[in-house]
Amino acid sequence: MADRPRRTPNPLSTTGLDRLGLIRKHPDRLAVHLAETEVRVVPLCDGKVCVTGMPPELVHPDVDNLDGAWLLGTADGATYLALQYETDADVIAVEGSRLAGLREVATLLPPLAGNLLAMATGLATWHATHRFCGQCGEATTIDWAGHRRHCDNCGREHFPRTDPAIIVLVTSGDRALLGRNPAWPRGFASVLAGFVEPGESLEDAVVREVKEEAGIDVDVAAVDYHSSQPWPFPASVMLGFTAEATTDALDPDPEELADACWYSRDELVHGAVSLPPALSISRRLIDDWIAQESPA
Secondary structure (H helix, E strand, O other), rough: OOOOOOOOOOOOOOOOOOOOOOOOOHHHHHHHHOOOOEEEEEEEEEEEEEEEEEOOOOOOEEEEOOOEEEEEEEOOEEEEEEEOOOOOHHOOOOOOEEEEEEEHHHOOHHHHHHHHHHHHHHHHHHHHHEEEEOOOOEEEEOEHHEEEEEEOOOOOOOOOOOOEEEEEEEEOEEEEEEOOOOOOOEOOOHHHEEEEOOOOHHHHHHHHHHHHOOOOOHHHHOEEEEEEEEOOOOOOOEEEEEEEEEEOOOOOOOOOEEEEEEEEEHHOOOOEOOOOOOOOOHHHHHHHHOOOOOOO
């Protein structure tokens, strides 16, 4: 069997970050580690990050009090912590720095910085939406260096939530299926995607989503994994696939797709439709397919 080609990680994906999962549960061990390493703080404010320059670089302010910081991990001899700030004035500590959204700067940052921000913004969303216990309604407290919330009332443990979603490029011979969400502007299109439902395999989710959204059948046995990408908008992981259609008559659900169409490689290369930005795995799926040789 031929070796599977090695792919470079998608934007926002882990690149050499050790998340220190074995010590974040132990405050004493973590304190020793932090005392023995260079500590860099990743500041967050209202879902944005602090950068400076162009191309942008992360700003790491000097912080004396690290209480409440969330551990991200260690890489290249430095340990990274995320810290929430209340106002813009608090977080902008370097002349010429500014707050920017992750979508704006992710593809301009080095891979490690993009991954740190994906992790930090994902944790921020989780903490903001899990301040109270879903079992008894009491307030929860943070421990495990920001990776667990505990309810002292009923003892329930809460861990960071990531929702799996499939994203798939469906092809039929030398054509690829792209659709436009009703909220997107005319002339823009992307691959199909949807959340995985309880009790559903990833392959079954691909088959269901393509049928529900576009009215197209795909063979579950011909659903192939491509790659994955953390997507903290707000808290998902995108699981990328390719699939071959067994039917080609489109019947899009108007609540899901304003329109859908089959496109040839030539049409996509020559701008028949605007494609997703480089940040998203959706663009990676399309570009990798365009780069392949057309079937005989």
